[in-house]
Amino acid sequence: MTHAGRVTHEEEALAGRSVRRLAASLLLFTVLAPFAAAADLVERARVLVGADQGVYVETEAGTVLVAQEAARAVHPASVSKIPTTLALLRELGPEHRFETRFLAGGPVRAGAVAGPLVVEGSGDPFFVDENLLLVALTLHEIGLRQVAGTLVVTGPLLFNWEATAVAQRLRRALEGGVPPAAWQAVREATGSDLTAQPRLRFTAAAPASPAPGRQLLVTHRSEPLVPLVKALNGYSNNIFSRLAEATGGIEAVQANVRATLPEAWRAELRLGDGAGAHRANRMSPRAAVAMLRMLQRELAPYGYDLADVLPVAGIDDGTLRRRLDGPDERGVVVAKTGTYGSYGACALAGALHTRRHGLVYFAVLNRGLPIEAARRKQDAFVRALLSELGGNPWPYRRNDAPAFTRAQVEVREGAHAARP
Numbered sequence: 001m002t003h004a005g006r007v008t009h010e011e012e013a014l015a016g017r018s019v020r021r022l023a024a025s026l027l028l029f030t031v032l033a034p035f036a037a038a039a040d041l042v043e044r045a046r047v048l049v050g051a052d053q054g055v056y057v058e059t060e061a062g063t064v065l066v067a068q069e070a071a072r073a074v075h076p077a078s079v080s081k082i083p084t085t086l087a088l089l090r091e092l093g094p095e096h097r098f099e100t101r102f103l104a105g106g107p108v109r110a111g112a113v114a115g116p117l118v119v120e121g122s123g124d125p126f127f128v129d130e131n132l133l134l135v136a137l138t139l140h141e142i143g144l145r146q147v148a149g150t151l152v153v154t155g156p157l158l159f160n161w162e163a164t165a166v167a168q169r170l171r172r173a174l175e176g177g178v179p180p181a182a183w184q185a186v187r188e189a190t191g192s193d194l195t196a197q198p199r200l201r202f203t204a205a206a207p208a209s210p211a212p213g214r215q216l217l218v219t220h221r222s223e224p225l226v227p228l229v230k231a232l233n234g235y236s237n238n239i240f241s242r243l244a245e246a247t248g249g250i251e252a253v254q255a256n257v258r259a260t261l262p263e264a265w266r267a268e269l270r271l272g273d274g275a276g277a278h279r280a281n282r283m284s285p286r287a288a289v290a291m292l293r294m295l296q297r298e299l300a301p302y303g304y305d306l307a308d309v310l311p312v313a314g315i316d317d318g319t320l321r322r323r324l325d326g327p328d329e330r331g332v333v334v335a336k337t338g339t340y341g342s343y344g345a346c347a348l349a350g351a352l353h354t355r356r357h358g359l360v361y362f363a364v365l366n367r368g369l370p371i372e373a374a375r376r377k378q379d380a381f382v383r384a385l386l387s388e389l390g391g392n393p394w395p396y397r398r399n400d401a402p403a404f405t406r407a408q409v410e411v412r413e414g415a416h417a418a419r420p
Contacts, residue, residue, distance in 0.1 A: 038065045044384040049377045054365040056285035057385065058293075059357040066362075067286065073268045074367045075345035076283040077276045077338030078236040082349065084244055084274035085229050085309055086295050087253040092246060094302045097221035097408065098124035102135060103214040105152065108144070116149035117200070118214055119170060121157025123246050124222045125232065125239045128160050129182040130404035131220060132173050133197065137190065138218050138409045140198035147202045161239055174200045189405050216412040223406035226299075226308050231403060233336060234311040234318030236276075244274035261290055276338055288349040288363035296351070296359070306334045306351055307396040315398050324379055331393035333382060339371055346374035348382070355390030 045055040045066045054074060057066040088096075099122050106115020121127075151171040159166050159173075176199040183197045222228060232240050244250045250271050258266040268287040272278025296306050311318050313333040314325030324333045335350025349363040364381055366374040385391075 038063075041066050041384065041388055042068070044388075045381060048380045048384060049364060049366070050369075053367070053369075053377070054285040054363070055381065056289050057360060057362045058286075058289050060359040060361075061357070063357070065357075065360070070286040071265070071268060071284050073270065073282040073284045073287070074365050075279075075281055075340065075343045076288065076347045076349075076365055077281075077340040077343065077345040078238075079283060079288060079336050079338035079347040079349050079363075079365070080271060080274060080276035080278075080281045081233055081236070081240050082288065082291050082295065082310075082336055083257040083269065083271065084240055084247075084253055085233065086291055086298060087247045087256040087274075088225060088229065088243060089295070089298050089309075090256060091248075092225055094224065094226045094299065094304060096225040097223070098122050098127075098246075100124050100127055100135075100157065100220040100222075101216060102139070102218045102220070103216050105149065105214055108215060108217075111143045112146040112148055113144070114148050116152045117147045117174075117202075119151065119153045119157065119167075121153060121155040123156040123242065124220075125158055125161075125237075125243055126222055126228055126403060127158060127220070128404070129173060129178045130186050130402065131222075131407055132159070132170065133178055133183060133186040134190070134404060134407060134409045135218055135220050136174055136198045136200070137186070137192060137194075138411060139200065140194070142217065142411055144217065145201065147200055150202055150204060156242070156245060158239065158242065161237070163242075171202055175202060185402060186404065189402065218412070219410045221408040221410070223403055226304055227399065227403070227406060230309050230311075230316075233309060234316050234320075236319050236337060236339075238275040238277055241273040241275035241277065250274055257291060257294070260294055261287060265290065276340060279343065283365065285349075285363040285365050288347075288365065289361045292349060292351055292361045292363075305394075307394045310334050310336050310350065312394060312396050312398075315396070323375070324382060329383070329386065329391070331396065332386065332391040334394055334396075341371050344368045346371050346378070348375075348378040352382070352385065352389075353392040353394060354385075355392060357389055360385065360389060 045068050049055050054069040055066050056070040058064050101120040103118040104113040105118045106113055151167050153167045157166050159169050176197055244253050247253055253274055254271045258269055265287050268284035270282040272280030299305055311320045312331055313320040313323055314330035319337040333352050335348050338347035344367055346366045351359055351361045354360050364378045
């Protein structure tokens with residue numbers, strides 16, 4: 001019998017058993033809930049993407065949530081840029097800058113080079129009109145006005161994304177042939193008081209080959225590697241294939257990345273180029289996820305993460321600007337797209353912060369589907385992930401400063417001798 005303010009031993013025992021049953025139920029739910037979630041995601045992958053399409057999802061802790069055709073290597077299109085990005089960071093480091101040097105190919109007297117102007121490239125993929133104008137301004141500031149010769153290019157160099165006729169196009173630009181909008185952007189960014197674009201006058205009097213003992217005038221250093229590859233990945237620019245040369249070539253990129261894949265997975269990565277256009281490129285969904293993990297691990301010691309080198313959906317310009325951009329999705333997905341219609345390839349590989357599992361990596365590699373249909377399937381599956389796991393935005397702030405403002409231009413000490 002129960003008296004006011006007292007509990008019998010029988011009631012205590014009954015309450016204890018109830019608490020233990022509740023605790024056991026909660027424990028069972030905690031243990032089984034992830035399996036139930038995984039089972040649901042497996043079914044969603046089958047229905048939303050297609051049972052014959054590649055899907056792989058893995059949590060930061062290593063729990064595999066979906067593995068559908070996970071080992072089958074298919075053409076990944078521009079997802080091939082992920083291993084190239086990884087190899088670049090490993091070999092060059094995130095703060096690497098590509099140097100382009102401008103040298104006098106003869107004596108400099110009274111503001112004129114008695115010989116050609118020599119441009120030494122080192123593979124900068126992002127040297128465009130605005131970058132050249134930064135150099136032109138600097139040459140003007142040190143007093144250079146004339147080149148008694150032509151312009152000679154040595155080493156790998158692109159100008160405005162093209163490798164053809166680089167010397168002729170650089171010369172025309174230095175002579176004043178840059179679009180007015182580019183000059184206005186540089187003028188505003190630098191605060192230059194020049195109203196007209198600085199120009200060099202070239203003559204054909206001197207031979208094209210530079211004389212021995214070239215004199216360094218100006219060194220242009222690209223923006224750091226991290227924002228550089230971020231921009232190229234965002235627009236999926238296939239200039240990326242040339243970046244493989246900076247790490248020793250595409251075979252070196254493949255060897256570098258394969259070496260840290262699980263041994264049984266290494267044959268699931270094959271690269272004919274570093275951008276995604278080569279017919280021989282192949283990648284499996286699980287290898288794609290493994291490379292995303294490696295990329296995150298490579299960046300972390302420097303204070304960077306995947307959002308610093310890959311586009312953020314709904315925020316960054318480029319291929320993901322209008323995808324996964326709903327009110328609760330914008331800024332939640334970081335991924336690399338891949339599309340190559342003639343190969344029947346369409347891919348999406350990336351990561352999202354979830355409330356249930358923290359960082360979750362995923363890869364959806366479609367083959368043999370119409371491109372728009374494949375993209376709809378990819379987005380539908382990522383939305384299923386967000387619905388099941390909950391999504392949080394990445395701690396990311398878009399940098400809208402023009403890329404050329406992150407470049408550096410340095411004058412060689414004593415180059416003022418060029419003044420007229």
